[in-house]
Amino acid sequence: MTVSAIGRYEFKARDRLENFHGNQVVYFHWEEHLLYCAGLALPLPPAMPFRTVLTDILPGCYGLHPEWPQVDWSRVTWMLDSRPFKPVMDASLAANHIGHKSLLRFWTPGLHGIGGIATC
Amino acid sequence: MSKVSITLQNTDDGRQIVDAIVSDNPAAEVSRMPALTKIDCEGRLCLKRETIEERLGRSFDLQELQLSLISLAGNVDEDDDSFTLAWEAGPATKNA
């Protein structure tokens, strides 16, 4: 559908990739751990290896959660933009087909929130 | 049927208007909250100038309601003597 307008109505996307100075935005969400209230947004270089996100980036995001130290990445299941996903750890985000404004949701088997309560 | 509703401030005038509404509309249900009073009534609610004037002991222009009103629900019809809220039954009128 289109906007009802008095003239031509076309705009470039405000959040297009070129506006982020070489980064792309990637969203992460640790399922069943709603102590962190919402999905998180991170500006990351597309060339960053996936493993680096896990070792260098996400600990700064989720490290305050008491279950964080127990996360075993080899058992984690992922969804990338609504599809099941198996990351290649040493490949870059781009090579893993993680694009600008992609959403990665991850589940940690055995870890379901403090006291097993997913809102915690 | 559905309920119409009017909410008034708990002011001197407001209290008298609430009393007048209740006496003219026996089916009205009154809920009192801090600073306001909400009145609900099945189908229809009518405020009469005359009744309000009796309560206030002075002449009252129904447009003075503007000073005490907080909220309402229902179709409004106002003239010099009455202020009515109603949910109309029946088919829509088409002008076209």
Added chain:
Amino acid sequence: MNAMPPLQKQRKLSLKERYAHLTRDLGWETTYQPMDKVFPYVAYEGIKIHDWDAWEDPFRLTMDAYWKYQAEKERKLYAVIESFAQNNGHLNITDARYVNALKLFLTGVSPLEYSAHRGYAHVGRHFVGAGPRIACQMQAIDELRHAQTQIHTMSHYNKFFDGLHDARHMHDRVWYLSVPKSFFEDACTAGPFEFLTAISFSFEYVLTNLLFVPFMSGAAYNGDMATVTFGFSAQSDEARHMTLGLEIIKFMLEQDEGNVPIVQRWIDKWFWRGYRLLSLVSMMMDYMLPKRIMSWAESWEMYFEQAGDALFEDLSRYGIRKPKYHEVAAKEKHRLSHEVWSIFYNYTQAAAFHTWLPSEEEMTWLSAKYPDTFDKYYRPRFKAWSEMAAEGKRFYNQTLPQLCTTCQIPMGFTEPDDPTTICFRSAEYKGERYHFCSDGCKDIFCHEPEKYVQSWLPVHQIYMGNCGGAEVKDVLAWYHLNFGVDNFDYEGSPDQKLWDEWQAQKAANPV
């Protein structure tokens, strides 16, 4: 010789006659310019009007009466404001935490009043009929009055409390204030009929009771007489605004059957937009009022479910049904305020007001009001956070949140049938991905993607480098927030310190 007409005894005109004179003789067919050039915006939305005179303000308010009653309202209001200031009314509120509701109101709502002033002045110019033009003109003046009186009233609190010093500037920049700001800009950039459906009908008629009535009643209950008074002074205009909302809808529906699907789509859109905006109010009611009137769920039931049932039953004769996704709102009512408070608790380091953990007594109230959800999902979360706070590690989310492209609220709302899983929705448009918090927000985007690809999403703007810098401190400076003063938990804030000193003085000098 001139024949003098016989003198007639002047009869006082009735209300209906006075209104008819005002609204029938002020409109005419233009001749210097064609009508469609004089009124260029009335046709492009697809709404067909055959008889503008069929529109009538049921209050039949004329200008002389308008000025008379508005002046009376102002006199009453300013008497209260002055006496509040002279008597140090701020000392009589229940608790300084309450002031945070005012901070949110002043930065989030009062600027909308001003936007509404501009919006109604604009559409009032562009309607052909004199009836709706006059109603819009009166409302434009009302809205300006609301903005002014709110700023004036709350300026008293600004003398003592933090976060109230630059509401206008903050409204344009602070991340969560993009929620109300973008809501209103969406309406103001629509055509005049959609604007009225959005603001007069969906917001004023269907939803505004949820903002003003419990908030003002709450202010009364919490000892804030100044706010009660500006609130009720504004709300007395609101009854007229609500009526304009209902009348404009009925007018469009009665004028042409072809208008019905257009109006229905606008109702669907603006119900959901307004409902999402009011999620901020839900947290105000359940968490920010030290003494509570009613819960969000109760007020949703009273003001939307019951009142809305009556309204939409009345409109069903035109072929209008209840807004799409109203059933989702019903499912969300037992969790909405808890999810929103959680978002603000997570990000209070970047907010212009304080948050806090509810006390044991407050949690008892929340358990009673939300028996199916509070103890199961939210009390344990507060327990975890309070344990962290007790260790001196008050929990703050260190990473900026993903936002919904439409409502711009962080993606913290859960699936309609599962309060433990976040609801993620997405769409692609011209090769770009967009994310939404709900089917309601996704549908709105998908109907007019060109509009929402322009969304100024605060998180992305920060990452683009448009908000003063990369650090929280830089961004807050750009927001005009005082770091370490306006933000962070209420516990340990300068507001709390000041309030505690006042309480100690009171205790030391009992009257």
